[in-house]
Amino acid sequence: MSLSTPEDGRLSPGLYIVATPIGNLSDLSPRAANILSRADAIAVEDSRVTARLLQHIGTKRPMIPYHDHNADRVRPGLIARMASEAIALVSDAGTPLISDPGFKLVRDARAAGHAVVTLPGPCAAIAALTLAGLPTDRFLFLGFLPAKAKARADAIAEVAAIRATLILYESGPRLAATLAALGDGLGNREAAVAREISKRFEECVTGTLSELAARYEDTPPKGEIVIVVAPPGEAPPVTETDADAMLREALTRLPAAKAANEVAKATGLQKRDLYARALEMKG
Known part of the structure; x- marks a missing residue:
């Protein structure tokens, strides 16, 4: 659904889902910059991060913190404002709703009859998939795996037989343990670790899960990390x-x-x- 612009130049009321850069601030689209500079308010994950983005495009707008810890409390007020104001939704980096609570805001905005429009753009999961050199015809996004070993192993077991490339997010300190757990649960598949995507020190390291686990065991990397794992090999023929x-x-x-x-x-x-x-x- 598209939102028209009134004759006075203001944005039409509703919710604008705005993808923001995952690294290089120049990746922000002109359309996204235009919406952010004209929105009545911006719902943000971290106001310090969004303030730097707004400074980059030369504007200041009112910001409303909206994250895991306050979403249920803040959401009704945002929904009410959408009746007469243009509210933009951003995350710290990438496309909102991917591993954050934004879907509930979209759901409630639609239920209230407000217009909702998305401004597509950067997404770390898709960017990493393009770097990995693994099959792209079918893929499954897993977000972050559970931190506890048993819950993590159970989550991996649930997807072990799925014939699709797997994509998941991880932090540096947990990377080696997660790669080892993936190897235990999936077998020693080909995989890739992408980090610092679109930044100066962007890298994508490929190898088997065991090779990657050994590489990062003593030297956990910094930055935002995406793991991409190849689908299972062809099943042996039935005898x-x-x-x-x-x-x-x-x-x-x-x-x-x-x-x-x-x-x-x-x-x-x-x-x-x-x-x-x-x-x-x-x-």
Whole structure:
């Protein structure tokens, strides 16, 4: 949905979701700069960070802190103001709503009937994916994994079989432990560690999960970090012995036709051949 500009030059009331640079301030789009310089107020994660961005584009605007610790308290007031004012939403870096509480603001703004528009731009997860040299046709963003070892291992186990490149955020002090946990839960897949994206010392280091864990074990890096992990390799083909075992188990529960259908779906083998084999077993 687009928002028109009234004849007096003011922005139309509503919520403007504005992506901000993840490093180089010159990555801010002209459209984003225009909206930020004209918004009635800006909901910010950290006013000090946004103040530097506003200084870069030569403007000052009222800022309202909006983050994990105060979102529930501040949100109703922001929603009320959207009826007559243009409220911009930014995070410290990148696209709002990615690993922050912004989605609730969008949800409530829509429920209240306010206009909502997004100004797309930088996103660390997508930028890291482009640097990693890993498959991009399917990917899954995991945000930050849990800090505690058991919860982290459980979260990794949930996605181990998903045939997609995995993208997650991490801090320097936890990087090596997270890479090791990913290796334990996923196998020693190819991966990349991207940091300081679009900044002077941008780097993207590639290797296996075990190689990367060893690299950073004693030298945790600084800066914003994105881990990208390759999808699992192709599953080995189902052998005749495997298919027979699956059929025998299915036949304890199902008639031959349904057992053959179940195994065909699980293995990709021909249902006709499996049905004939199932009849032999029953005979």
